[in-house]
Amino acid sequence: MDREVFQEQFGLIGTSNAIRQVVDKIMQVSRTDITVLLQGESGVGKDVTARAIHGMSERKHNDLVIVNCGAIPEGIIESELFGHEKGAFTGANDSRQGYFEKANGGTIFLDEIGDTPKNVQVKLLRVLENGEFFRVGSSKVQTTDVRVIAATNLDLWQLVKDGTFREDLYYRLDTVQIHLPPLRERQDDIIPIFRKFVQDFSARYDSVFKGFSDEARELLISYRWPGNIRELRNIAEQLVVLEKSQFIDKERLQKYLKGRQHEGSADNLPMVADQSSSSGDNANSDFDRRDRELVYRALVELRNDIGDVKQMLGNFLYSTLSNKNVKALPPAVRDEVTNLAGNLNIDLGNQASLGMKSMPHHDEDDDEPEIIQHDETDLSHFLDNDEIPSIEETEQFLIRRALEKYDGNRRKASETLGISERTLYRKLDQYGLD
């Protein structure tokens, strides 16, 4: 297969030297069973590459099993990977296949391999070397025929030096390494990839893309793209969904890039002008401002899935409308919400108009308590009522936020929260969160 056809088929756009080398390497190794280690920052295309290697291999008619080793809790990773026998541990009511068995005849993609606990690393080494493994609770050796692709955004060799990654496993994985460079090191690819995303999203959202200005192009090229191609994709989508002019100029683009210059810095978020001073002089107005910021951010970060979009819109419309400061929302944001709902064909029912009366909302002169169903992990209702959330409610909220931030990766969430993974587990259980 020639390079262009291959790139088109697997969605790997780019003509930079870097991507050419990557593509050559993928094509060379895909027909073999050799173990491949993909290295690169988050969002550079490790998943796409793994799929391409599998899709070009003789194994393509069998499964590609994707395992995120960083997202599986330490306590169960072994049984997830290798399966277990009935009664192997409390709760093991049946025997179960692990991912290595499921992938038999196909490919297993071990994502975030650097996060694998050490006791499991030794078992990985064995299965990589001779296809042998044991189900948890069994002494019968099993065999599997899998092709292994591993990926990491960490410096594995550094982990070896730190003593958290086994050296023998490192060498076993290091047979063929494909390094996917960050987007800022392959600037030639930025515009073609961006163009493709904008065209795809325009088609999806029934919008017409009329191009972008030279200045916008320069900005796209000079921006650092800390989130790499994933970030580029999100921005393309936001531009298509939220900017109706269909022509992208520098000012429009800047609005979306601005908040991202320093990741994690709320100061750089696109801000809603604060018109809420009428709401009072207590600390609450601070919360209100942040609340609206969140609403706005949610608006800006509309996701791919139309179902998600609906749910999010529903949620924040709800919290906006139950907020006594709704009137303080800048008209542009209000219009945006109504228009978006219309464009996306979202049925807002009796919430359809933001000026509406039928939604439960707090009227300042009205002392009648209203019964509103709240999601226990949504703190926004406290902001309306001058109440202080309980420690438990706050805890749930923080846990939810941390898990969202790290895409459900419990290890990272617990690290951020400063609690052990075990404690996080207990709390998830305690609050019935999943």
Ligand SMILES: Nc1ncnc2c1ncn2[C@@H]1O[C@H](COP(=O)(O)OP(=O)(O)O)[C@@H](O)[C@H]1O
């Ligand atoms: N070369 C490329 N051309 C076009 N889109 C790409 C390319 N590489 C990655 N993508 C897209 O970028 C996003 C992130 O890629 P992904 O493979 O999930 O990155 P990683 O696994 O390294 O975090 C995905 O939407 C993917 O389709």
Ligand SMILES: [Mg+2]
């Ligand atoms: Mg990935």
